[in-house]
Amino acid sequence: MSATLHVHTTHLQFTNGLEVVAVEGNTVGECLNHLIRQFPQMEKALFAKKDKLLNTIEIYVNSASAYPNELGKSIRDGDTIHLLVALAGG
Amino acid sequence: MALNRKVAIVDLTSGTIEKKPIPLEVRKTFLGGRGLDAYLLYKYAKPGCDPLGPDNVVIFSAGILGATLASASARTHVMGKSPLTGMVGSGNLGGFFAPELRWAGFDHIVVKGKAAKPVYIWVHNGEVEIRDAKNIWGKSVTECQWAVREELGDPDIKSAVCGPAGEKMVRFANVMTGIKDAAGRTGMGAVMGSKNLKLVAARGTMDIKIAHPREALENDKKFIDQIVSAKVNQTQGELGTPFIWGATNSWGGLRTNNFQYNQILYADDVEPERIDEIAAETMGKYHMAACFGCQVHCRAKYKIPPSPLAEKFGVVGKYDEGPEYTSQGAFACEPGCTSADTVLIGNHLVDQYGVDNLEIGSIISWAMELYEEGILTAKDTDGLDLRFGNDEALIEMVHHVCNRDTRLGDILAEGGIRAAEKIGKNAIKYLIHVKGMSNLHSDERATPGLALNIATASRGSDHLRSRPAIDLYHLPQEVMRKIYSSPVPYDGPLSSDHREYVGKPWQVFWHEQCYMAVDCLGICKYHTVFLGATLPNFEDWPRVLYYNTGIEMTPQEIWTVAQRCNNIERLFNIREGFKKDDPYKGDVLVDRYHDEPARRGAPDVIGATIDREKFKVMRAEFYQHEGWDENGIPTPETLKRLGLENLDKEPSRI
Ligand code: SF4
Numbered sequence: 001m002s003a004t005l006h007v008h009t010t011h012l013q014f015t016n017g018l019e020v021v022a023v024e025g026n027t028v029g030e031c032l033n034h035l036i037r038q039f040p041q042m043e044k045a046l047f048a049k050k051d052k053l054l055n056t057i058e059i060y061v062n063s064a065s066a067y068p069n070e071l072g073k074s075i076r077d078g079d080t081i082h083l084l085v086a087l088a089g090g
Numbered sequence: 091m092a093l094n095r096k097v098a099i100v101d102l103t104s105g106t107i108e109k110k111p112i113p114l115e116v117r118k119t120f121l122g123g124r125g126l127d128a129y130l131l132y133k134y135a136k137p138g139c140d141p142l143g144p145d146n147v148v149i150f151s152a153g154i155l156g157a158t159l160a161s162a163s164a165r166t167h168v169m170g171k172s173p174l175t176g177m178v179g180s181g182n183l184g185g186f187f188a189p190e191l192r193w194a195g196f197d198h199i200v201v202k203g204k205a206a207k208p209v210y211i212w213v214h215n216g217e218v219e220i221r222d223a224k225n226i227w228g229k230s231v232t233e234c235q236w237a238v239r240e241e242l243g244d245p246d247i248k249s250a251v252c253g254p255a256g257e258k259m260v261r262f263a264n265v266m267t268g269i270k271d272a273a274g275r276t277g278m279g280a281v282m283g284s285k286n287l288k289l290v291a292a293r294g295t296m297d298i299k300i301a302h303p304r305e306a307l308e309n310d311k312k313f314i315d316q317i318v319s320a321k322v323n324q325t326q327g328e329l330g331t332p333f334i335w336g337a338t339n340s341w342g343g344l345r346t347n348n349f350q351y352n353q354i355l356y357a358d359d360v361e362p363e364r365i366d367e368i369a370a371e372t373m374g375k376y377h378m379a380a381c382f383g384c385q386v387h388c389r390a391k392y393k394i395p396p397s398p399l400a401e402k403f404g405v406v407g408k409y410d411e412g413p414e415y416t417s418q419g420a421f422a423c424e425p426g427c428t429s430a431d432t433v434l435i436g437n438h439l440v441d442q443y444g445v446d447n448l449e450i451g452s453i454i455s456w457a458m459e460l461y462e463e464g465i466l467t468a469k470d471t472d473g474l475d476l477r478f479g480n481d482e483a484l485i486e487m488v489h490h491v492c493n494r495d496t497r498l499g500d501i502l503a504e505g506g507i508r509a510a511e512k513i514g515k516n517a518i519k520y521l522i523h524v525k526g527m528s529n530l531h532s533d534e535r536a537t538p539g540l541a542l543n544i545a546t547a548s549r550g551s552d553h554l555r556s557r558p559a560i561d562l563y564h565l566p567q568e569v570m571r572k573i574y575s576s577p578v579p580y581d582g583p584l585s586s587d588h589r590e591y592v593g594k595p596w597q598v599f600w601h602e603q604c605y606m607a608v609d610c611l612g613i614c615k616y617h618t619v620f621l622g623a624t625l626p627n628f629e630d631w632p633r634v635l636y637y638n639t640g641i642e643m644t645p646q647e648i649w650t651v652a653q654r655c656n657n658i659e660r661l662f663n664i665r666e667g668f669k670k671d672d673p674y675k676g677d678v679l680v681d682r683y684h685d686e687p688a689r690r691g692a693p694d695v696i697g698a699t700i701d702r703e704k705f706k707v708m709r710a711e712f713y714q715h716e717g718w719d720e721n722g723i724p725t726p727e728t729l730k731r732l733g734l735e736n737l738d739k740e741p742s743r744i
Contacts, residue, residue: 082565085341085563
């Protein structure tokens with residue numbers, strides 16, 4: 001499945017400035033792995049440890065929160081994934 | 091009935107107490123909590139009064155949903171004219187006081203005048219008494235709560251108190267309840283101290299009749315699901331508010347060394363995970379606690395571990411709760427310290443003295459910069475080496491400010507603007523404030539929307555009045571449009587990019603109404619869209635309100651109440667000297683926001699400043715959304731629409 005992934009502004013430093021990245025996978029987790037294969041620095045920006053997203057990372061699929069079990073959420077062709085970061089300003 | 095609670099007007103000068111009902115019309119106009127407090131402040135405080143004189147008032151209140159089946163209906167609001175800013179003084183605390191006040195029969199206690207000697211107010215089952223406080227005056231925040239329980243023979247009494255800092259009229263002293271619940275920021279504890287009022291104790295067994303109990307319970311179950319299923323609240327339940335601090339520091343959004351940097355390095359020891367570890371080590375695996383009716387439980391319990399610093403100050407093993415992310419700001423990034431011990435000790439001291447952690451951390455950090463700049467010398471500090479990163483000097487200064495027992499401590503206890511006048515030598519240039527209140531420890535240079543929020547908030551630099559915190563999340567456009575186009579239509583620009591200026595005035599305006607509504611209802615902001623886009627907002631509140639109280643209101647009507655109450659706060663500030671561009675009382679940022687680029691952090695932060703001209707355009711647009719003129723004054727049409735055109739002349743509706 002192919003999806004469009006929107007990168008948070010603060011992660012543009014890890015995606016060569018790309019705001020939107022094409023990713024492939026049957027689940028959010030697979031799509032994120034594909035993202036990391038393209039941009040390895042994104043791994044540290046998203047994951048606390050293997051298979052555990054950082055507490056401050058939220059995933060939206062088609063404008064709805066994918067929490068809980070974000071990584072297992074299935075993806076269909078044409079879906080849109082947004083990576084959110086709970087910075088909140090201190 | 092949830093609506094039959096009364097207002098008590100307590101005059102400490104004459105000793106008289108009046109009890110007044112709250113007419114339904116007044117309920118529908120102001121709801122309760124902060125909204126009705128704003129009206130009472132406007133009507134009962136003498137215009138132009140000395141905030142520490144008898145003509146000021148201090149008001150304690152519960153929201154209209156207090157102690158009902160609504161989740162986290164725990165919040166207490168405290169209001170008066172601020173001795174720190176000379177403008178709106180307001181603080182909001184969690185814990186268990188507001189529900190007890192309602193069970194004791196009251197929603198608002200308005201205290202005016204000044205007692206000849208220390209007193210406390212005892213509220214119980216419809217009765218209000220003024221009692222001698224000779225046995226509790228001088229005691230710490232927790233000691234005085236236990237003392238009054240013992241004196242009145244009831245261990246379940248809940249009290250809203252001023253600590254030793256309030257007694258000494260430190261201008262940013264808090265009103266406190268429990269271990270750490272604080273109505274902070276604007277010095278309401280100092281107003282209590284100025285009135286010789288040590289505490290308000292409440293205990294009641296009067297039922298609150300829920301209008302539609304079955305529906306209220308059913309609805310609350312859905313509400314709780316919505317609240318606890320948000321990732322942000324699951325995380326808060328694990329790590330508390332410090333979780334925000336860690337990510338924001340990595341990004342470069344924290345005011346450091348006063349405001350010289352925007353990120354603290356080598357800060358692993360104050361990261362949320364480390365603080366959580368200490369809480370687990372000292373209190374066990376299950377160490378998170380909650381306020382009345384809350385399922386999020388965002389506060390950690392901890393004991394101060396042994397360390398040279400804790401030993402020096404005699405606080406090893408002392409129990410406390412938190413620390414909130416504000417204490418990480420006050421005792422880590424702002425003074426340039428990197429030790430969890432310092433954060434936990436500082437947090438404990440402010441809780442016991444009853445003083446605002448943000449203000450005291452900010453003002454000591456400001457003094458540190460003055461010291462490093464040579465504006466303050468060792469003579470001024472009584473030999474204290476007040477350099478950034480000196481943990482011991484920081485903690486020592488906390489004591490001196492709260493006790494006012496050194497010359498510098500006494501000066502800093504007066505708040506930034508007064509202290510800058512006393513110190514002279516252009517010390518004001520280094521003070522990071524809005525309207526005389528220190529900024530949160532966050533750096534808003536990369537976030538124009540958040541900068542507009544702190545510049546225009548009614549009580550001074552403030553993250554809880556109108557902060558569009560979710561602006562930093564990079565929400566999908568569709569989600570933003572859904573949130574910000576309701577309950578009043580909006581089809582103007584909205585940007586998910588936190589660096590943008592467009593669309594931000596509307597977001598700030600929207601959040602201002604949202605947070606006022608929350609404060610009128612008396613629920614916790616973490617149960618709302620404040621930190622999570624999926625959390626309840628205007629569309630969800632009418633049902634909670636109706637099922638619990640029987641009052642039927644649309645989301646738009648709740649919005650209008652919020653706007654009305656925000657406008658009363660604006661009118662109060664205008665009455666007390668607000669001028670749009672006044673550096674001490676205006677809707678402005680200090681020069682450093684505009685002139686000094688951020689030096690650390692992610693690429694989207696480094697180099698950021700707030701553009702002066704674009705800021706003015708944002709502010710002007712914000713005024714337009716508010717229905718204010720180009721000077722930030724509500725227009726006659728706005729006042730008429732909100733029913734405030736006769737606010738000055740009308741007799742008090744209560
Ligand atoms: S989320 Fe935290 S502050 Fe809010 S009511 Fe719950 S425990 Fe209290």
